[in-house]
Amino acid sequence: MSKNLLNNKTGQPKLKTLYSYIEMNLDGDLSLSYLAVEFNFSKYHLQRQFNAYFGISIFSFVKALRFKRATYQLAFRNNIKIIDIAFEAGYESSESFSRAFKEAFNFSPREFRKNPPDSFWETNFSQLNQLRKKSMQTEFLISNVEIVEFHETRVAVLEHKGSPALVARSIQKFIAWRKENRLPPSKSNTFNFVYDDPRTTNPDDYRFDLACSVAKKIEEGSTGIINKIIPQGRCALLRVIGADAQLGVAIEFLYSNWLEQSDEKLRDFPLFFHRVSFFPDVTENEMVTDIYLPIER
Structure with a gap:
């Protein structure tokens, strides 16, 4: 089993691969147990190194990505029903999604869809934006x-x-x-x-x-x-x-x-x-x- 997720032959952080994998598979199983098997790593060290590099737990990262997608779907995709957004975000019902959404943002999904606050995404997802800078392309040729x-x-x-x-x-x-x-x-x-x-x-x-x-x-x-x-x-x-x-x-x-x-x-x-x-x-x-x-x- 790999000892250090941060090092590989190219010197690039393998954690960037994990970051991309999570983002590409938001509708799938992203539990720590599954990811540890998928990346051939112990759950303990996977969590520790992800947290050390990105400053956030895998659970919180997945939750934030799913919530961000949900807010964009609510604000800009009125054709998608709230129940379907709830399912995509990993909730079993619109009620449980609404409770979690209101707890996180002080709005129900229905209220948010009707009138998204100004500067909402900058205010609520600034940490995600900072994390992205660690994984994105920063040089062009x-x-x-x-x-x-x-x-x-x-x-x-x-x-x-x-x-x-x-x-x-x-x-x-x-x-x-x-x-x-x-x-x-x-x-x-x-x-x-x-x-x-x-x-x-x-x-x-x-x-x-x-x-x-x-x-x-x-x-x-x-x-x-x-x-x-x-x-x-x-x-x-x-x-x-x-x-x-x-x-x-x-x-x-x-x-x-x-x-x-x-x-x-x-x-x-x-x-x-x-x-x-x-x-x-x-x-x-x-x-x-x-x-x-x-x-x-």
């Missing part, structure tokens, strides 16, 4: 970037202006509009236009567009959804596989390391994301985001 020709794309856009903490409200509004207009992600590509760095921009001045591709101009009205076009042109493309926490690192890499070494010049259009797949439809470490940096010919 020049060879990871390719130059592509992006074809003109008409998009319907909801412009978010204001604190990043309020983006969830805009996402809910945009999802509702897409459902009403029958533009699900399976039929309409999802984009974001990134104007500002939330770390350095005054919250009131922060801008972030939510967009989806459309075949023709939409009727602009009281919904606040407007027409825009992503112009055709050359772009530097960097694909990021994993959670949104990696995007800041990837953007910094493009603007500093890659741009400096490439001698390319920027076009007058903001950096944008194509959301190929996103949470909670896939796990956070399975998310795929293509980052496009528009450059001159």
Whole structure:
């Protein structure tokens, strides 16, 4: 039986593999006994080393991941019934799920679905976000970037202006509009236009567009959804596989390391994301985001 889960031939922590395994198998058996057998390790040492490296017990980690997924499903996937969310979170009934949810967040699942509080995820899952930094990709290579020709794309856009903490409200509004207009992600590509760095921009001045591709101009009205076009042109493309926490690192890499070494010049259009797949439809470490940096010919 292995003596130290933190060491292997490559020098990379095997605990990162365990982290990914747990995240990829949230619907399965993630008991300490099962994981110890799966990873050929004693329960005692598995728990001790996981706790030492990540600062959280395996039980608490699994519970937090399941709760985070449940909150996203409640807030952004109104088509999923609460009883089904409860089952996916490992509870045998909606009643037991509701009790646990209210104990954790002071809201019932129904209350939360109706009106998720601002800054909820930053407040309640900050520890998970810190843990993710220990397991995510933090370095990118020049060879990871390719130059592509992006074809003109008409998009319907909801412009978010204001604190990043309020983006969830805009996402809910945009999802509702897409459902009403029958533009699900399976039929309409999802984009974001990134104007500002939330770390350095005054919250009131922060801008972030939510967009989806459309075949023709939409009727602009009281919904606040407007027409825009992503112009055709050359772009530097960097694909990021994993959670949104990696995007800041990837953007910094493009603007500093890659741009400096490439001698390319920027076009007058903001950096944008194509959301190929996103949470909670896939796990956070399975998310795929293509980052496009528009450059001159």
